[in-house]
Amino acid sequence: MSGLLSIDGKTALVTGGGSGIGRMIAEVLVAQGARTYIVGRTRATLDATAAELSSSGTCIALPGDLSTVEGGRAVAATFAAMEPRLDLLVNNAGSMYDAPIDSFTEEGWDSVIDLNLKSVFFLTQALLPQLRAAASAQAHAAVVNIGSIGGLRIGPKENYSYQAAKAALHHMSGGLAKRLAAEHITVNAIAPGFFPSALTPVDKPEIVEMMSNMVPRKRIGTPEDIGGTVAFLASRAASFITGAVIPLEGGMAL
Structure with a gap:
């Protein structure tokens, strides 16, 4: 049973x-001993985050634009040149667009679907050689797709493409899980509720209180919740x- 919950020494990539x-x-993975690569569009932000998180372990910035298939393949190629194996892929990069139904644009639809759904499939595809290299009957490789409570229930925003992308991501995770299970690669989705992010700003105490009052656990999510x-x-x-969609929302879906 030793090391049952350990990820020490594993290699992870977080978009x-x-x-x-x-x-x-990434903060939790680094602190738990995983060699963690973080992917994003803005080099300065990535470098600052990597420098800060490296105080407790190894965090490496890997700039890239995942909004296109070519961009995702470039990220995979850069990673493959540095690492022969990948124990954990976290497909987290995403965006949201909301607008009234009468003015909802095709560009707003496509940009969200491309990043939140399409890029997940093609980045996972591009990194399959490294995932397969890490996977064995004794130690599986894991793909974790970050979905949303918005893919489980309809919220107040008119974010039609986001709702569709996250619901599809949950279902696609099951399809990938079924195909890759025999290769010792698990695929699961997490559906977070309220966590501080650009999509869920919590810059005012009254907003935090309002959100917390909507959650049976009476708080918003923490790094320990999602990272753990x-x-x-x-x-x-x-x-x-494998193939699970895990609600991580303090009971909001009840």
């Missing part, structure tokens, strides 16, 4: 890891879990 939920995940769940899915303890 959108420079800020928000991605940074929270991701770390668990990458550990030996979760090797028999």
